[in-house]
Structure formats: structure tokens, C-alpha cells
Amino acid sequence: xxxxxxxxSAEAVVDTMGGELISYMNHGREYVWTGDKEYxxxxxxxxxxxxxxxxxxxxxxxDRRYTIAVKHGFARKSEFQLEECTxxxxxxxxxxxxTTLKMYPYDFTLTAVHEITEDGFTTTYQVTNxxxxxxxxxxxxxxxxxxxxxxxxxxxxxxxxxxxxxxxxDSQSLxxxxxxxxxxxxxxxxxxxxxxxxVDAIIARDTKSQKVRLVKKSDGTGIExxxxxxxxxxLWTPPGKKAPFFxxxxxxxLPAFVEAGDDxxxxxxxxxxxxxxxxxxxxxxxxxxxx
Numbered sequence: 001x002x003x004x005x006x007x008x009s010a011e012a013v014v015d016t017m018g019g020e021l022i023s024y025m026n027h028g029r030e031y032v033w034t035g036d037k038e039y040x041x042x043x044x045x046x047x048x049x050x051x052x053x054x055x056x057x058x059x060x061x062x063d064r065r066y067t068i069a070v071k072h073g074f075a076r077k078s079e080f081q082l083e084e085c086t087x088x089x090x091x092x093x094x095x096x097x098x099t100t101l102k103m104y105p106y107d108f109t110l111t112a113v114h115e116i117t118e119d120g121f122t123t124t125y126q127v128t129n130x131x132x133x134x135x136x137x138x139x140x141x142x143x144x145x146x147x148x149x150x151x152x153x154x155x156x157x158x159x160x161x162x163x164x165x166x167x168x169x170d171s172q173s174l175x176x177x178x179x180x181x182x183x184x185x186x187x188x189x190x191x192x193x194x195x196x197x198x199v200d201a202i203i204a205r206d207t208k209s210q211k212v213r214l215v216k217k218s219d220g221t222g223i224e225x226x227x228x229x230x231x232x233x234x235l236w237t238p239p240g241k242k243a244p245f246f247x248x249x250x251x252x253x254l255p256a257f258v259e260a261g262d263d264x265x266x267x268x269x270x271x272x273x274x275x276x277x278x279x280x281x282x283x284x285x286x287x288x289x290x291x
Contacts (some may be wrong), residue, residue, distance in 0.1 A: 018045050019080035019092030024121050026287050031223060032118040033144030039243040045076035046112055046125060049104050050267070051140040052201070052234075052255030053173035059256075060263045061105050061136070066104045071173060072142065074111055089115040096130070106135035120223070124282030129130075129273045136264055136272050138195040138253025141283055144245045145214055145223055146200035151237055151246045154216050156190040158209040169200040173192070175255040201236040203247070214246060215288060226284040231269050243261035250283050270287050 002022075005012040013023040022043040022074075024032045035041050050059070050073050057069040070077050080092035094100075094110040098217050111126040123143075129135045145215050147154055164185045169175055181196060185204055196202060212233065215222035227233055230250035260266055273279050 003082065005083050005085075005088055005090060005114075007116055008175040010118050010121075012114070012116045014090040014114050015086075016082055016092060018076045018082050019076065019110075019285060020045055020076070021090075021099075021114040021121065023122060023177060024285070026118070026120075027289075028266065030146055031285070031287065033146055033247075039142065039241050040238050041243065042076075042142065042144060044123070045072065046110070047138070047140035047142055047249075047253075048075040049073050049106075049126070049137040049139070050123075050264075051138050051250070051251045051253040052169060052175070055172075055174060055256040055258075055262055058262055060261075064105065065262070066103050066105065067193055072140075074100060074103055074240055074274060076142075077223065078250075080112065082175070083111075088117070089113070099117060099235075105138050106137075107285065108135060108137075109133040116122050120284065120286040122282060122284045124280065126278055126280045127271075127273065128278040129275055134272050136270050138251070138267060138270050139279075140234075140250045140251035140253060141227075142247060143225075143283070143285070144247045144257050146245050147214075147265045148216060148221075148243070150242065151192050151244070152194060153216055153218065154192055154214055154246065155224060156192065157213040157215060158188045158190070158207065159211040160183075160188050160208040162204070162207055164204055164207065167203045168207070169203065169255055170258070171199060173200055173255055174258050175203070176258045179217065192246065194237065197235075197237050198211060200239065200241050203232060203234045203254070205232050205254075207233060212248065213288065214248065218275070220288065222288050224286040224288060226286070228283075229281040230283070252281065271272040
């Protein structure tokens with residue numbers, strides 16, 4: 001089920017499938033990827049209870065093995081309940097159920113809140129542990145942003161100077177500390193070259209920045225992306241397609257390591273949440289108009 005949000009010159013569409021914001025238009029321009037299957041049928045999914053991939057679709061929680069045969073976790077393929085909807089805000093909720101418990105052993109509530117303004121939108125995730133013991137998870141976002149023409153006409157501008165190795169994920173979306181691309185993130189700017197994504201995503205770990213701009217080189221228009229609260233950011237556009245969109249993916253988590261085992265307890269950046277507690281994180285998008 002889809003609903004439309006509208007405030008001033010901004011209009012958005014949200015969907016109970018995945019609890020997702022699937023469109024944000026401002027002054028008639030679409031900023032969120034349209035989901036064209038020729039390139040990628042996603043928009044801005046929530047990644048839960050893990051990001052990217054687990055090895056052979058299997059993972060162990062507390063010495064018991066589970067199968068999760070969905071990349072980026074099951075939440076993005078789950079039907080959420082619409083708990084609240086106003087002109088500018090939608091609140092979606094996914095609770096543990098018989099289906100999720102076969103894949104993931106925790107009693108949880110995952111809430112996705114989308115709120116639009118005339119200058120952008122905010123997506124907030126809340127995870128509540130309804131069980132009697134600790135629960136563990138990773139979480140992330142995967143918003144795709146439309147570009148005017150080619151993504152190579154755009155540049156990434158980080159808020160703080162960086163000096164980081166960049167890593168790629170392999171064809172199975174797995175990770176290794178040896179998977180370094182031939183470029184580093186140095187200073188505040190990073191150019192977009194489609195060839196850098198010929199295998200899969202690029203990951204920047206532990207950035208000093210918590211904001212990055214995706215802007216057109218010719219006029220500075222685009223978006224500012226605030227990912228405060230996330231340790232890592234992944235960059236992605238589908239391999240070999242020269243797609244007219246670019247993804248900025250804030251992650252608290254990493255893909256499964258090629259060299260490591262399958263215990264979830266070994267995953268870097270995992271979150272351990274005590275019984276009865278709620279964890280909140282999210283991202284904010286601001287539109288940058290023609291200067």
C-alpha cells in the first residue's frame with residue numbers, strides 16, 4: 001500500500017512494502033531513484049538485521065545456524081504496518097513474527113519514520129528489543145539518488161578531510177581487509193568513475209565526516225546527505241550499467257568477511273541491544289538548488 005505525502009513544493013511517496021520512501025520530488029524534480037528494473041528495482045531500502053551479504057546465506061546466532069536468503073536482510077522484502085500518516089510524515093512498523101523467527105531468533109520491533117520538508121526529508125530507524133535478553137543486529141540505509149545525465153558528471157564532497165583506504169566487495173558481496181581499490185579517499189573530494197564499481201560497492205570505514213554532498217560539477221546542484229550515527233558509508237551504482245543514479249549507503253555493520261566464520265558475534269560494528277531498550281539511527285537529505 002502506498003501513500004502520498006505533500007508539503008509546499010515537495011511531494012513524496014511511501015510504501016508499506018519495506019516501510020520505504022520510494023519517491024521525493026521537489027519543484028517537479030525527482031531526487032530518489034525511480035526503481036527502473038533495467039538498472040535496479042530498489043529505491044531506498046532499510047538494511048536489517050545485516051548489511052550487504054552473509055556467506056552462503058547462513059549465519060549463526062548463539063551457536064544456532066539460520067538461513068537468510070535475502071541480501072541486506074529480510075526487512076526490505078517485508079510488509080510493514082502503517083502506524084501513522086500525516087501530510088508530511090509516515091511511520092511504519094515491522095514486528096517479529098513466525099516468518100522472521102525462522103531466520104532471526106529475536107523478538108524485535110523495527111520502526112521506519114519518514115518525514116518530508118520543503119527542502120528534503122529525514123528517514124529514522126528505531127529498533128526495540130522486546131525480548132528478555134540481549135539482541136544483536138546490524139542496520140543501514142540504501143538510498144539511491146537520481147542524477148542529471150551521468151553520475152560521472154557529479155562529485156562527492158565530504159564535510160571533513162579524509163585519509164582512508166577504500167575497499168570493494170567481491171562478486172558475492174563479501175568483504176576482506178585485502179580488498180582495497182586502487183584509490184584512497186584523501187581530502188574532501190572524491191570523483192565518481194563508473195569503472196570503480198565494476199565488481200560491487202566501495203566502502204569507506206570510520207569516516208571523520210558525517211555529511212557528504214553529491215553535487216553536479218557544473219553548477220553545484222544535488223543533495224547533502226547527513227549520516228550522523230553511522231560508522232561507515234558504502235558507495236554504489238550497478239556494475240557495468242552506467243546507471244543514472246548513485247547510492248549513498250550508511251552502514252552500522254559490514255558484509256561477511258571472506259576469511260572469518262559465520263558467527264554474528266564476530267561481525268564488526270554490530271549493535272548489542274539490552275532487553276527493553278530502543279536503538280535509534282537515521283539519515284537526512286537536503287536538496288541543494290541551483291546556485
